[in-house]
Amino acid sequence: MTSITKPQIIHEGMARNALGLTIRDYEGRMSTLCAGCGHDSVTSAIVQSFFELSVPPHSVAKLSGIGCSSKTPAYFLSAAHGFNAVHGRMPSIATGANAANRELSLIGISGDGDSLSIGLGQFAHAVRRNLNMLYIIENNGVYGLTKGQFSASADVGTKAKKGEVNEQQPIDPVQMAMALGGTFVARSFSGDKEQLIPLIKAGIRHNGFALIDVLSPCVTFNDHEDSTKSYAYTRQFFHPAMHADFVPPAEEIKTAYDEGEVMTIELHDGSRILLRKISKDYSLNNRGAAIDYIRSHHRKGEIVTGLLYIDESEPDMHAINQTTKTPLNDLPFDKLCPGGEALETLQQRFR
Amino acid sequence: MDPTKTEGTEYFHQVVDCQWGCPAHTDVPEYIRLIAQGRFTDAYMLNRESNVFPGILGRTCDRPCEPACRRTRVEDKPVAICRLKRVAADNRGDISDRLPTAPKQKNGKRIALVGAGCASLTVANDLMPLGYECVIYDALDEVGGLMRTNIPSFRLPASVMDEEVGYILDMGVDLRLSSPIESMAELLKEGYNAIFVGSGAPKGKDIDMPGRDESDRIHIGIQWLESVAFGHTEKIGKKVLIIGVGNTAMDCCRTSLRLGARDVKVMARKTRDFFKASDWELEDAEEEQVEIVVKHSPKEFVIEDGKLVGMTFEKMEYDLDEKGRIADTRVTGEEAFFPCDDVILALGQDTAFPWVERGIGINFDKWSVPVLDEVTFESTLPGVFFGGDAAFGPKNIIWAVEHGHQAAISIDKYCNERPLDERLPRGVNLQSAKMGIHEWSYSNDYDPAGRRIMPHVDLKERFKKLNIEVELGFSVEQVVTEVERCLNCDLQTVFFADLCIECDACIDICPVDCLTITPNADEDTLKKSLKAPILEPSQLLYVSAALKQTSRVMVKDENLCVHCGLCAERCPTAAWDMQKSSLVIPYAIDEAREDAAKCQAERKAG
Ligand SMILES: Cc1cc2nc3c(=O)[nH]c(=O)nc-3n(C[C@H](O)[C@H](O)[C@H](O)COP(=O)(O)OP(=O)(O)OC[C@H]3O[C@@H](n4cnc5c(N)ncnc54)[C@H](O)[C@@H]3O)c2cc1C
Ligand SMILES: Cc1ncc(C[n+]2csc(CCOP(=O)(O)OP(=O)(O)O)c2C)c(N)n1
Ligand code: SF4
Ligand code: SF4
Ligand code: SF4
Ligand code: SF4
Ligand SMILES: [Mg+2]
Numbered sequence: 001m002t003s004i005t006k007p008q009i010i011h012e013g014m015a016r017n018a019l020g021l022t023i024r025d026y027e028g029r030m031s032t033l034c035a036g037c038g039h040d041s042v043t044s045a046i047v048q049s050f051f052e053l054s055v056p057p058h059s060v061a062k063l064s065g066i067g068c069s070s071k072t073p074a075y076f077l078s079a080a081h082g083f084n085a086v087h088g089r090m091p092s093i094a095t096g097a098n099a100a101n102r103e104l105s106l107i108g109i110s111g112d113g114d115s116l117s118i119g120l121g122q123f124a125h126a127v128r129r130n131l132n133m134l135y136i137i138e139n140n141g142v143y144g145l146t147k148g149q150f151s152a153s154a155d156v157g158t159k160a161k162k163g164e165v166n167e168q169q170p171i172d173p174v175q176m177a178m179a180l181g182g183t184f185v186a187r188s189f190s191g192d193k194e195q196l197i198p199l200i201k202a203g204i205r206h207n208g209f210a211l212i213d214v215l216s217p218c219v220t221f222n223d224h225e226d227s228t229k230s231y232a233y234t235r236q237f238f239h240p241a242m243h244a245d246f247v248p249p250a251e252e253i254k255t256a257y258d259e260g261e262v263m264t265i266e267l268h269d270g271s272r273i274l275l276r277k278i279s280k281d282y283s284l285n286n287r288g289a290a291i292d293y294i295r296s297h298h299r300k301g302e303i304v305t306g307l308l309y310i311d312e313s314e315p316d317m318h319a320i321n322q323t324t325k326t327p328l329n330d331l332p333f334d335k336l337c338p339g340g341e342a343l344e345t346l347q348q349r350f351r
Numbered sequence: 352m353d354p355t356k357t358e359g360t361e362y363f364h365q366v367v368d369c370q371w372g373c374p375a376h377t378d379v380p381e382y383i384r385l386i387a388q389g390r391f392t393d394a395y396m397l398n399r400e401s402n403v404f405p406g407i408l409g410r411t412c413d414r415p416c417e418p419a420c421r422r423t424r425v426e427d428k429p430v431a432i433c434r435l436k437r438v439a440a441d442n443r444g445d446i447s448d449r450l451p452t453a454p455k456q457k458n459g460k461r462i463a464l465v466g467a468g469c470a471s472l473t474v475a476n477d478l479m480p481l482g483y484e485c486v487i488y489d490a491l492d493e494v495g496g497l498m499r500t501n502i503p504s505f506r507l508p509a510s511v512m513d514e515e516v517g518y519i520l521d522m523g524v525d526l527r528l529s530s531p532i533e534s535m536a537e538l539l540k541e542g543y544n545a546i547f548v549g550s551g552a553p554k555g556k557d558i559d560m561p562g563r564d565e566s567d568r569i570h571i572g573i574q575w576l577e578s579v580a581f582g583h584t585e586k587i588g589k590k591v592l593i594i595g596v597g598n599t600a601m602d603c604c605r606t607s608l609r610l611g612a613r614d615v616k617v618m619a620r621k622t623r624d625f626f627k628a629s630d631w632e633l634e635d636a637e638e639e640q641v642e643i644v645v646k647h648s649p650k651e652f653v654i655e656d657g658k659l660v661g662m663t664f665e666k667m668e669y670d671l672d673e674k675g676r677i678a679d680t681r682v683t684g685e686e687a688f689f690p691c692d693d694v695i696l697a698l699g700q701d702t703a704f705p706w707v708e709r710g711i712g713i714n715f716d717k718w719s720v721p722v723l724d725e726v727t728f729e730s731t732l733p734g735v736f737f738g739g740d741a742a743f744g745p746k747n748i749i750w751a752v753e754h755g756h757q758a759a760i761s762i763d764k765y766c767n768e769r770p771l772d773e774r775l776p777r778g779v780n781l782q783s784a785k786m787g788i789h790e791w792s793y794s795n796d797y798d799p800a801g802r803r804i805m806p807h808v809d810l811k812e813r814f815k816k817l818n819i820e821v822e823l824g825f826s827v828e829q830v831v832t833e834v835e836r837c838l839n840c841d842l843q844t845v846f847f848a849d850l851c852i853e854c855d856a857c858i859d860i861c862p863v864d865c866l867t868i869t870p871n872a873d874e875d876t877l878k879k880s881l882k883a884p885i886l887e888p889s890q891l892l893y894v895s896a897a898l899k900q901t902s903r904v905m906v907k908d909e910n911l912c913v914h915c916g917l918c919a920e921r922c923p924t925a926a927w928d929m930q931k932s933s934l935v936i937p938y939a940i941d942e943a944r945e946d947a948a949k950c951q952a953e954r955k956a957g
Binding site for chain 2: 004009011012013034035036037040041043044190191193223231232
């Protein structure tokens with residue numbers, strides 16, 4: 001028998017969420033990525049997160065650009081909306097989608113090539129606009145889809161599969177987002193769902209632009225010995241600084257913490273993020289210090305992970321622009337398009 | 352937990368639930384695949400190797416494999432394993448050149464077999480090819496035992512039985528019908544090298560109640576069925592009550608309907624959950640409008656003017672505990688009268704050995720059951736073996752066959768003066784099923800189709816004659832669908848811990864969430880950290896050696912696995928492989944070869 005699709009089996013032990021759905025209802029088509037690709041694990045973490053949050057799949061819009069990573073929206077939430085933009089242009093499509101329908105929950109999936117090479121400008125503006133979306137970069141240090149050329153996130157000294165060495169400085173989306181005023185900045189690893197899933201849930205619920213840079217090894221082109229983005233390297237130099245737990249609204253906090261050990265951050269919808277310091281000298285509220293910390297560890301080859309910065313108080317794109325609270329498709333036609341006279345009045349104001 | 356040992360153990364055998372559940376360990380998934388390929392003859396021969404009577408069993412087997420079948424964990428109904436066996440039997444081609452044969456040159460050893468039922472026949476099947484002379488005695492004038500006398504011909508046509516029994520007899524068995532053995536002591540004197548007792552459990556249970564001896568219309572189930580089978584009984588009254596609700600009761604009620612009864616009631620003391628009859632036998636009887644009356648305990652036979660007119664029953668009540676077991680039984684005090692013309696007692700059977708003298712070395716326990724070795728089936732008198740219903744009380748055909756296989760091994764060892772308990776272990780062979788990058792040598796796609804329903808002869812038509820076989824057998828379309836329902840449990844997931852890079856691909860793809868990578872811990876903790884909860888604690892749990900990158904372990908709960916192969920297909924390093932397991936079951940012929948080799952080695956060594 002040749003390759004088959006994942007069978008839809010609802011077994012007895014299968015959990016149902018508040019909507020009565022099983023996790024199968026949050027899956028998508030069968031992945032066509034290479035077996036063992038980190039991106040598939042991220043997909044599975046996304047599926048799990050939306051399932052556990054009981055988000056109705058049709059209330060979500062999935063957006064992406066081009067790349068193996070950008071293919072993955074096809075592999076989760078089949079019942080959601082989706083748009084596959086040209087290379088590096090997903091942020092502008094996301095901006096349009098969010099402008100038109102602010103009630104959609106937006107999830108953008110991009111790659112290091114898609115966001116940090118060709119799409120760097122688009123990415124930067126989405127951050128500073130504080131577009132209300134979860135933006136995941138599946139970061140593998142290469143252009144996977146085009147057979148493994150170095151991307152802009154490749155570390156200096158890292159070797160390609162065939163042996164050539166990268167000599168250009170890497171762009172770190174985490175440091176960039178911090179510098180650009182990002183309001184939710186996190187890093188994680190496809191191979192650590194315990195860390196990743198709460199971050200995804202918090203990112204979905206965060207009001208504003210939530211960036212998660214997920215190290216997601218490319219098994220085919222960048223999982224060899226001298227790579228700094230392989231499974232083995234990432235596991236060895238993984239440095240969790242802040243651990244985040246996610247507690248949905250009205251749910252009791254079950255884990256017992258010591259006095260002063262955790263910081264609770266309440267999100268707009270009433271859910272909470274419980275932040276626990278793993279590294280004593282990490283300071284969460286200071287962008288400058290955070291960047292220093294990340295840099296100094298990066299110099300040692302270490303990868304700082306966790307929820308590294310959060311600010312729930314900043315206004316998002318709609319608040320900044322004082323737009324209507326109603327999604328445009330719910331506005332009556334005469335409001336949405338007030339006619340020639342209204343246009344005339346408007347233009348008069350600028351004369 | 353320590354890493355699970357799979358090599359050289361029966362681990363993978365247990366994963367094949369049907370084969371593990373089958374007393375004779377029939378290779379079910381392999382024969383189903385052969386049927387799927389249209390290789391009916393091969394499927395038949397594979398069956399015959401372990402269960403000897405595929406055509407008979409494909410219609411009548413008690414099918415312990417089906418309740419065990421893995422398919423029931425993903426949907427209601429198991430694969431129709433038994434009826435697919437019939438498909439192989441019905442469609443097989445000429446097998447004459449593939450049957451075992453007896454050598455012309457005999458080995459000079461003579462074996463007496465008492466009873467010509469399936470147990471003795473299996474012993475003969477296994478010993479004839481080794482050169483033994485087998486003499487089978489039966490009191491009746493037909494061969495087959497209860498299969499002939501008690502299983503009604505509308506379930507098992509005589510022709511099917513004649514053919515399969517014939518394969519064995521044709522090897523040159525010395526069959527002596529109408530030859531009851533009346534004394535074991537005498538038989539022992541006849542100089543046989545060994546004796547096998549396959550005389551069944553011939554005593555139908557009776558009931559001691561007022562009125563029992565006052566009518567000739569009160570019958571004992573198995574005797575009555577036998578007299579129907581031999582044509583001595585050709586009719587029965589209009590109203591019949593059957594007492595008891597086991598499989599014999601089901602055959603009695605359905606046979607009554609074919610002999611003229613119009614109103615047949617099966618009277619049960621307890622409620623449905625406690626019936627001994629299999630669900631499918633109950634369904635078949637109910638389809639024929641047999642009424643099953645629950646919670647009625649027989650009190651007396653009512654005789655008027657010397658004629659049976661009915662029975663009275665006491666109404667019963669039961670309290671169940673939280674596990675559904677009976678905690679308390681009460682007689683309500685209320686009584687009910689049911690009119691009838693005939694009563695059939697279907698209360699079970701016992702073994703009976705009036706012809707085995709006590710004090711000749713064959714010991715019996717306090718229930719008059721022979722004391723036997725559970726592995727070798729040898730009695731306390733060396734050289735005398737028991738099997739089938741005669742061994743441990745009434746069971747079924749497939750158990751009798753398995754007893755026969757084991758007794759045959761013992762008899763051969765006994766005759767060659769080798770220790771009976773030095774038996775070859777069962778083994779498991781594994782072979783990778785990988786054919787290409789995304790190609791496996793089996794149909795791994797999960798088919799959600801439900802179990803096919805066996806077509807039956809029309810409800811009017813079937814009563815016209817006693818021997819109209821009710822089940823028609825599966826149609827081609829039904830076969831094509833049913834074979835795909837089998838999950839190929841013998842295609843094992845074999846794990847190589849040193850290859851795993853912990854990428855989670857297998858965990859993410861598994862459609863039933865039966866894989867987990869987790870820090871190693873004690874059994875309880877480990878069981879609590881699985882991705883899907885443990886639903887069936889009796890099922891195997893596989894724990895790997897420590898993984899290279901994080902020292903965590905791969906854990907697999909075998910219970911839910913549908914053997915789709917996706918874990919192996921999505922694994923970048925081939926740490927998971929799908930491998931076909933084949934169980935190696937030693938029969939008398941294999942043991943004989945092994946013993947001969949050992950003998951030779953011993954002689955060489957001096
Ligand atoms: C009504 C009924 C229906 C059944 N239906 C099924 C079914 O659908 N499926 C299933 O798997 N099982 C069924 N069984 C059970 C099954 O028939 C028996 O378990 C099986 O036949 C046992 O085989 P055996 O070889 O041990 O003995 P038997 O089949 O009982 O054969 C014993 C033979 O020994 C002979 N014999 C006994 N004493 C002597 C003596 N002293 N000298 C010479 N001969 C002697 C008897 O005449 C008989 O022919 C049914 C049983 C009954 C009663
Ligand atoms: C405008 C344009 N330029 C170049 C390409 C070729 N191209 C396709 S995917 C890709 C890189 C994708 O890299 P990344 O975003 O890291 O995704 P990955 O495959 O590594 O997940 C490039 C350069 C393209 N499709 N469109
Ligand atoms: S090429 Fe790399 S990134 Fe693309 S699917 Fe394969 S492993 Fe994943
Ligand atoms: S699914 Fe097939 S192999 Fe598995 S237990 Fe059932 S019949 Fe046997
Ligand atoms: S074969 Fe593998 S993927 Fe399929 S059910 Fe079994 S463990 Fe899961
Ligand atoms: S897919 Fe293979 S390498 Fe990846 S976790 Fe599973 S067994 Fe390990
Ligand atoms: Mg990339």
